Amino acid sequence: MQKRLAFFAIGLLSLLATAVRVDAHAFLVRAEPHVGSRVTKAPNEVRIWFSEPIGTRLSSIKVFDASEKQVDKMDTHLDGHDRALLHISLRPSLAPGAYKVIWRVTSVDTHVTNGDFRFEVAP
Amino acid sequence: MTSIGKMKLSNVAVALVVLTSALALATMASAHGFAGARFFPATLSTDDPFVNDELSLPTVSTIETPEGRETEISADIAKRITPNLGIEVGESFLELNPNDEPETSGLGNVELAAKYQFFTSEAHETIFSLGAGVEIGGTGQKRVDAETFSTWSAAFFFGKGLGDLTENLALLRPVALTGLVGVAIPTSASTQINNVEIERHPNVLQYGFALEYSLIYLQEQVKDVGLRAPFDRLIPLTEFSFGTSLDRGQTTGTINPGVIWSGKYAQFGVEAVIPINERTGKSVGVIAQLHFYLDDLFPRSLGRPLFGWR
Numbered sequence: 001m002q003k004r005l006a007f008f009a010i011g012l013l014s015l016l017a018t019a020v021r022v023d024a025h026a027f028l029v030r031a032e033p034h035v036g037s038r039v040t041k042a043p044n045e046v047r048i049w050f051s052e053p054i055g056t057r058l059s060s061i062k063v064f065d066a067s068e069k070q071v072d073k074m075d076t077h078l079d080g081h082d083r084a085l086l087h088i089s090l091r092p093s094l095a096p097g098a099y100k101v102i103w104r105v106t107s108v109d110t111h112v113t114n115g116d117f118r119f120e121v122a123p
Numbered sequence: 124m125t126s127i128g129k130m131k132l133s134n135v136a137v138a139l140v141v142l143t144s145a146l147a148l149a150t151m152a153s154a155h156g157f158a159g160a161r162f163f164p165a166t167l168s169t170d171d172p173f174v175n176d177e178l179s180l181p182t183v184s185t186i187e188t189p190e191g192r193e194t195e196i197s198a199d200i201a202k203r204i205t206p207n208l209g210i211e212v213g214e215s216f217l218e219l220n221p222n223d224e225p226e227t228s229g230l231g232n233v234e235l236a237a238k239y240q241f242f243t244s245e246a247h248e249t250i251f252s253l254g255a256g257v258e259i260g261g262t263g264q265k266r267v268d269a270e271t272f273s274t275w276s277a278a279f280f281f282g283k284g285l286g287d288l289t290e291n292l293a294l295l296r297p298v299a300l301t302g303l304v305g306v307a308i309p310t311s312a313s314t315q316i317n318n319v320e321i322e323r324h325p326n327v328l329q330y331g332f333a334l335e336y337s338l339i340y341l342q343e344q345v346k347d348v349g350l351r352a353p354f355d356r357l358i359p360l361t362e363f364s365f366g367t368s369l370d371r372g373q374t375t376g377t378i379n380p381g382v383i384w385s386g387k388y389a390q391f392g393v394e395a396v397i398p399i400n401e402r403t404g405k406s407v408g409v410i411a412q413l414h415f416y417l418d419d420l421f422p423r424s425l426g427r428p429l430f431g432w433r
Contacts, residue, residue, distance in 0.1 A: 035346060036347060113160075114245075116344065117343070
């Protein structure tokens, strides 16, 4: 029985050892402006750091105001130095109010995740 | 506990430590059981509502029942056939310390199951599934009371996240509820010796749910409250797991408060097991589980459906 358990443990570890190099679902690690935050100065872009490198295909960020009008410049792009960081530019001088950020990303191993959060501009 | 049982338990404990250490390489982020922005973790006591590629190894539980202490170490693997249809196989090693009887240990019956996830709403973070399973009688060892007859079961599973609540209830959006209701039907109504009935095997209504508050969801979707590892990956929860005999109306069950930590390739959960009555148990037990996300570990092979992968 002990031998069987040892073989089983070695086999499972070997299997896992082949796996730990892969990427998994991409989750939001942090964002700028922060999730659920109130900022006094209107931001000129939204940045989201993910837990995994992002594939550019099918990955996007959209930002809407309280009247559901899109206020971003539709230019979602990866950071030049960090493939887990996504940017989107915002229209200049956002008015005070609440904004909703909707993101959907595909990690490099094709797992898709999505989510949304809000921030508020209150000078 | 027998010396053999001790050796087996210590082997499993060593394997658990080694595996946990290996997985410590994987730090953040998470895996499967999604409906929109909602990540549902695999729950320990009530089967989860989603279909996926996952491995629970091991699940360890111990509780003092009216008959004595029962310790169970089990393994379950689930594999997707199509994106919405999966099968599961489970086996357990039991160690019984009966009152006034010698200790014994051995394998329980093999369990097989299939689950079909027939509804998923991303916007409303909702999952519905139907499942059927069988505990195959005679595949376990009699010395641990493995039944010689089979028991069939069918269940409806559900999962619902509250992410669609309005903004003024934002702090409740991390709440989610998963659960099941089903029935277990033994193929033998009773056990008889010399035409004398010594034990009845009733049909049992099985039901339970898990109430979760996801700090992952809070941090990512509602409010960055500044949690850092490992606390930003915690899901406190309480599971309620019950069974009611349909012929006598007797109910057994447990209430299990605990917490799950969800990492990149695996999760670890631990819960107290509080019996709801003396028929269920005499003291608080414990259940712990190491659970691997095969879809994240092996996204291009073992962790994808056999058919219908896009």
